[in-house]
Amino acid sequence: MSLILQIETATTSCSVALARDAKVLDFKQINVRNIHAEVITLYIDELLNKSGVTYNELDAIAVSSGPGSYTGLRIGVSTAKGLCFALDKPLIAVETLEAMAYGVINSPGVAADGNMLLCPMIDARRMEVYTALFDAAGNRVRETAADIIEGNSFANYLKDHQILFFGDGAEKCKGVLSESPNALFLDDFVNSATYLTQQAAQKFADGAFEDLAYYEPYYLKDFIAGKKAL
Incomplete structure (x- = not known):
């Protein structure tokens, strides 16, 4: 309980x-x-x-x-x-990315077949995203990384799999990745x-609990503060 x-x-x-x-x-x-x-x-x-x-x-x-x-x-x-x-x-x-993948897997409006891969994307500014790949059962296929999206991004996976891209980082990558017929986009993901x-x-x-005294978020990258325009 x-x-x-x-x-x-x-x-x-x-x-x-x-x-x-x-x-x-x-x-x-x-x-x-x-x-x-x-x-x-x-x-x-x-x-x-x-x-x-x-x-x-x-x-x-x-x-x-x-x-x-x-x-x-x-x-x-x-x-x-x-x-x-x-x-x-x-x-x-x-x-976060794992939770996003499970959110899509359990969504009644999304049908992910056994060969489809799920690619949650979080905006990390410019053409960079935080992302990972999961199969339709939620198993991790590619580790979490900060990627700069280019024309050949995910090319090795797109050869053999449909990939469903979603999240606030996916929209800005659509123009680059949509050239592949195996690239699919879930536009209304929140x-x-x-x-x-x-x-x-x-x-x-x-019983997989965190140590309250020492736990910190998974930033993946160091924080860089922007300079305020004068």
Whole structure:
């Protein structure tokens, strides 16, 4: 038995979900850039109040661990760790790209056959994306990486597989990758805390919790601050 609060702030979506025994009870989210700090705690309060659940009834807090937006990750992980410290609850970390893949696999509107590969993409500015490849069962085929997308990107995989590209990094790559007939795009994908559910429940059952004192988000790249125009 598990009642888990799930937090997703690694992308433009700011999303929270409540799941019991790997089933989503309710969620609240907004897909607007740079709004995470403003709404995350309000959304958590509203979600729990609407569901009739108190903070102390939670069994764990799960957070989308990255890669993704540096600021978004800091907000989500800081919120999750703060709740865990205050409530004495365990922290569960779920890699963002893996959660995105499971979100597509479990979506009723997407039919991924056994030969199709899934490619979640998170915008990392310019033509760079955070990405990985998964098969239709959610098994990792290619490790997470920060890739600059060019005409021959994924060429070895596209020869033998259809690849479904999705996420806020996929749109800007469409013009480059769509030349291959095996490149498919899911245009209406919005990341969600509901996509953490399957892995969060499994990690809770396995006791795969993070060390609160030392846990940090999976940034993948060092943060580089831009200079403000004068």
